[in-house]
Amino acid sequence: MMDNSYVGIDLGTSYIKGSILDENGNHIVTVKTRAPAIVSPKPGWTEVDPLEYNFVFKRFLRKLLRKIYTKKVYLGLSSMAPIFIPVDKECYPLYNGILYNDTRAEEEIKELNELYGDLFFEENGNPVNNQQWLPKILWFKKNYPELFSKTWKFMELPTFILCKMTGKIVTDKTMLQEEGLLNYRKRVISNKILEALKIDESYLPEPMELNETLEPFRIDDIVFESNAGTVDFIGSSVSLGMLRPRKMAIIIGSTGVISYSVTDPKPDNRLYLDLGPYNGLYYINGATASAGIFLDYIMELFGMKNMYKKVDKILQNPYINTEGLVLLPYLIGERTPILDPLAKSVIFGLRNTTKKPEILKASIEAIAFSIRHHYDILKSHGYEVDTMYATGGVLKMKAMQTVLPTVMNKRMIKVEEGEESIGDAKIAMVTSGKLTWDELGEILEREMAGELLEPSEIKYLEKNYRIYIQLYQQLKELFRI
Numbered sequence: 001m002m003d004n005s006y007v008g009i010d011l012g013t014s015y016i017k018g019s020i021l022d023e024n025g026n027h028i029v030t031v032k033t034r035a036p037a038i039v040s041p042k043p044g045w046t047e048v049d050p051l052e053y054n055f056v057f058k059r060f061l062r063k064l065l066r067k068i069y070t071k072k073v074y075l076g077l078s079s080m081a082p083i084f085i086p087v088d089k090e091c092y093p094l095y096n097g098i099l100y101n102d103t104r105a106e107e108e109i110k111e112l113n114e115l116y117g118d119l120f121f122e123e124n125g126n127p128v129n130n131q132q133w134l135p136k137i138l139w140f141k142k143n144y145p146e147l148f149s150k151t152w153k154f155m156e157l158p159t160f161i162l163c164k165m166t167g168k169i170v171t172d173k174t175m176l177q178e179e180g181l182l183n184y185r186k187r188v189i190s191n192k193i194l195e196a197l198k199i200d201e202s203y204l205p206e207p208m209e210l211n212e213t214l215e216p217f218r219i220d221d222i223v224f225e226s227n228a229g230t231v232d233f234i235g236s237s238v239s240l241g242m243l244r245p246r247k248m249a250i251i252i253g254s255t256g257v258i259s260y261s262v263t264d265p266k267p268d269n270r271l272y273l274d275l276g277p278y279n280g281l282y283y284i285n286g287a288t289a290s291a292g293i294f295l296d297y298i299m300e301l302f303g304m305k306n307m308y309k310k311v312d313k314i315l316q317n318p319y320i321n322t323e324g325l326v327l328l329p330y331l332i333g334e335r336t337p338i339l340d341p342l343a344k345s346v347i348f349g350l351r352n353t354t355k356k357p358e359i360l361k362a363s364i365e366a367i368a369f370s371i372r373h374h375y376d377i378l379k380s381h382g383y384e385v386d387t388m389y390a391t392g393g394v395l396k397m398k399a400m401q402t403v404l405p406t407v408m409n410k411r412m413i414k415v416e417e418g419e420e421s422i423g424d425a426k427i428a429m430v431t432s433g434k435l436t437w438d439e440l441g442e443i444l445e446r447e448m449a450g451e452l453l454e455p456s457e458i459k460y461l462e463k464n465y466r467i468y469i470q471l472y473q474q475l476k477e478l479f480r481i
Contacts, residue, residue: 158229
């Protein structure tokens with residue numbers, strides 16, 4: 001029997017996943033179980049029941065423990081985030097956890113930006129937005145004053161689960177940054193932000209760095225050391241080798257995710273600024289509202305639901321010409337970089353000769369344009385990309401493998417999709433002292449082999465992209481009618 005193993009657990013919206021690595025970092029097994037359903041009591045509201053989630057987690061952990069054959073486990077946790085959970089002194093939730101994509105606090109966002117927008121941006125590097133705790137705290141205080149008066153702590157999902165499991169009340173600084181409560185330069189809770197909100201720091205869990213662990217605790221015969229639980233995209237970024245500056249990862253799944261690693265961030269209110277896994281590294285991130293979601297919608301309109309192979313085969317025809325045909329993919333509004341929940345999808349440039357293949361191909365191009373929009377903002381700040389990784393379900397389509405590098409005009413490496421739980425387990429190797437961040441970075445770079453994707457010679461895509469940018473600018477006021 002080996003002495004140690006490294007386990008990563010990701011608390012996701014659809015699944016709870018756990019990956020086990022042996023003491024040499026070799027992947028042994030990944031186990032998953034369906035997560036409790038996200039509920040939507042009103043349009044735009046998204047919540048999760050923390051007690052139900054904890055119940056499912058405990059059953060999952062028992063299942064995972066049966067796969068562990070070591071005396072000690074170093075545990076790395078991550079979670080969908082931010083989630084706002086107010087609890088009493090018994091660590092009992094006073095309200096369902098409010099998710100990062102919940103839109104109930106739009107009035108509070110507007111109010112906070114008008115009163116303190118410059119202060120919050122200066123401190124946190126982000127504008128007040130739906131993801132953060134700030135507007136949710138204000139909404140909860142306004143609408144449930146009695147419950148607010150009973151609140152002892154605000155918690156994220158990992159904080160809540162660790163509280164139930166160990167009695168410790170801790171959170172990771174990467175979480176605090178996403179919640180909008182951290183001074184990103186000093187990596188400390190911002191007293192200026194708390195003073196503006198009139199919130200006492202005692203409401204917050206104890207902050208920890210990602211490479212710090214709680215005091216050891218025992219489950220059955222296994223001793224655990226765990227971190228405080230980071231943001232899920234950190235686990236994913238680590239699994240994609242994003243541990244050095246000037247790397248970019250593009251993930252095109254249901255939504256589009258863009259991440260750039262940097263040591264000298266220049267905050268931009270069109271993008272998110274997050275902490276990297278270690279002091280001195282930051283991630284500048286973008287997240288679109290729809291990517292694969294948009295393609296699925298267009299395919300379903302044409303009676304081709306889930307027919308990805310058939311659509312991809314159609315799009316291999318080199319004579320499909322989309323010049324002047326441009327779609328906006330804002331099916332459910334848009335997150336970054338326009339941050340406009342009222343934005344709508346548009347089909348521009350239809351002619352009597354336009355056929356189904358052209359619209360399907362233009363849908364793929366629209367997704368690529370939404371990624372390019374972020375890339376242009378990064379370049380405007382002088383950022384340079386040494387290595388660009390691309391992954392995600394939509395990248396399995398040959399059409400996207402051609403279109404994306406052409407639209408970006410950049411070589412990229414197609415890699416396997418980053419697994420948050422494996423990244424979490426790799427992080428656990430650092431928290432254990434087995435590896436340094438530099439050593440882990442070197443290992444991951446050697447492992448990041450993939451297919452090189454090259455730009456093609458589709459000249460008119462650059463013109464179509466310029467139309468894409470101008471369309472939103474000229475239509476955004478009409479979206480408000």
